[in-house]
Amino acid sequence: MKRPPRRAWLALGVLPVAFLALAACAQAPLKAAAPSHSLSSDVETSPDTYKVNQASEYPDLTAEEAGRRVLRLVDGLESMEELPLERVIERTGFPLKLAPAQNLHVFSVELAKSSGFYSAIHSDKNGRRFVEIRYDGPEEPGHPDVFPCVLSVTAVAERLKALGYIMNTDIDEIGRTLEYVFTRDRLRVRIVPSDYSMSSPLGADTCVAVLTIQSKD
Secondary structure: OEOOOOOOOOOOOOOOOOHHHHHHHHOOOOOOOOOOOOOOHHHHOOOOEOOEEEHHHOOOOOHHHHHHHHHHOOOOOOOHHHOOHHHHHHHHOOOOEEEOOOOEEEEEEEOOOOOOEEEEEEEOHHHOOEEEEEEEOOOOOOOOOOOOOOOEHHHHHHHHHHOOOEEEEEEOOOOOEEEEEEEEOOEEEEEEEEEEEEEEOOEEEEEEEEEEEEEOO
């Protein structure tokens, strides 16, 4: 179920979620551009560089399970120094590959039946490390109401609060929520809500579009 439109959020360049490398440094959300999950053919032929994978290649890494694995990285985490690339790969099982143009390591999956995409990212760009998962609708025209709603904002927020994180809300000039920011000690977790909702025991709940783990500084 789609919520009423807010500000466009899901800015994509050549690579899904690459724009958040800049957003993480600037500590501010960016507006949307047209999505694209394609890379040049010479990059796609290398086994050590990024490509979009099909859901059938990783049946155990569903969109929901991928979100859970990223969220589990927060458990017991004291600083981003504990999440180098090798450690994230080991703990999540994501085969993160280098996207050379963006200098990010990425694992993206195209979900079945035009259900959209999810992408996991690890970045040490410009000395600022972050780990992120984001969800995007399908690129094909004719699917405006399709989005992989697998993580609810409320459920993630309650888990983070239970871990001792303090929540703040970033709103726009007319009071609409742009993102939820959770902080604890040296860490920050940011949640960008989507324009879609899912059923929950408490009724309709907003779906997570982006979840980012980064340093507080």
